[in-house]
Amino acid sequence: MLLQVKEVTHAYRENRTFWSSSRQAPVLSNVSLTLEEGQCLGLLGTSGAGKSTLGKVILGMEKPQTGQVLFQEHDFYKVHGSAKRALRRDLQAVFQDSYSAVNPRLTAEQIIGEPLENYERLSQREQKAKVGELLETVGLKAEDMTKYPNQFSGGQLQRIAIARAIALRPKLIVLDESVSSLDMVNQTYILDLLNKLKKDFGLSYLFITHDIKAAYTLCDKLAVMERGEIVDSFQDKDHIFNSTHSAVKKLLSAMLPEHPRYRTRMRRDESQS
Incomplete structure (x- = not known):
């Protein structure tokens, strides 16, 4: 297994005010996921779901309060020196704001x-x-x-x-909203490029996005986050269309009018109702 996130919990300390003492604001709660070599996992969620924080935890930028991040079977927060340097070589990132x-x-x-x-x-x-x-x-x-x-x-x-x-x-690239700021033409080009690089170089991706259409285009499997938890996951990305979870339905509603497969299903369901 290339990447294993095991029961990760993380919180940020809120600023203390005159009326209240500082406290921990939970961002991630017992999050677990796995990613095999050569795969692309789409991590979906609306703004504030915790997906970018999870990306930072995986990249070694935010040490979680509890849980483990195992990259190539090594605990990313326990290795040091040359071992950690070797892991960092195999773990890269592309962020939303290229500037x-x-x-x-x-x-x-x-x-x-x-x-x-x-x-x-x-x-x-x-x-x-x-x-x-x-x-x-x-x-x-x-x-x-x-x-x-x-x-x-x-x-x-x-x-x-x-x-x-x-x-x-590298073995793994974390792509954090890497196409969300681009127009549709550039989004399509970048997604096609990422797919080609994945095949040519045997890359693995963690594709963090709120755009279910982009995730469906690029990814092999999908996971959906809400309020710091993974609320649904799909080894077969087509199964996302059958989910009954409200967070998934909210994401789907943004792409349904454009997705021929679901438009056909939606018209059929409406005719039967």
Whole structure:
């Protein structure tokens, strides 16, 4: 098993006021999930469901109060030194806001080359060639490496973020709302690109989103969060259309008019009612 999240609970401390003492605000409650190598798990939920916090816990950015995060069978919060460095190499992320995720003073070459500098011993010529190859892999040109972030569109900059994430051929990439800020054309391109990279490089994804249509397009299986808990999960993503849980129905309502499979079912159900 590539990733195991076991009964993770996490809370943020709320600010103390004159009228009340500080207290823990629960964000995650006994969350468990698994992800096998080569798979994509879609983690769905509305704003505030806790899915991005869970992503941070998995990435090692937020240590949970209780529970375990096992990545490649190692407890991410108990390993240290070279062992933790090796795990971090195999775990990368792409976030929603591509502009804030990069240093505006760095060129595309420097942005994509950062993980290579940290983990690989390449000559300057070898690294430049590698960056050019990565740019072409995500649909840009090798010559784009001299450009700065403000010279790219949002969709292009997200491709650069993806190029940086795949530079080390990681085992798992956490994609946190990575297409939600893009228009439909760029969303489609990025989803197609992610699917191709998954097949070509044997990547695994944790795809965090509120967009059930995007998750259905990319993912192999789905899980739905509400108020810090996983309330429903689907090993076969098609089974999500049969869920009776209110949180799932709320997410489905946003995509039903566009989904031919469900439109047909909805018309049939209406005719029988």
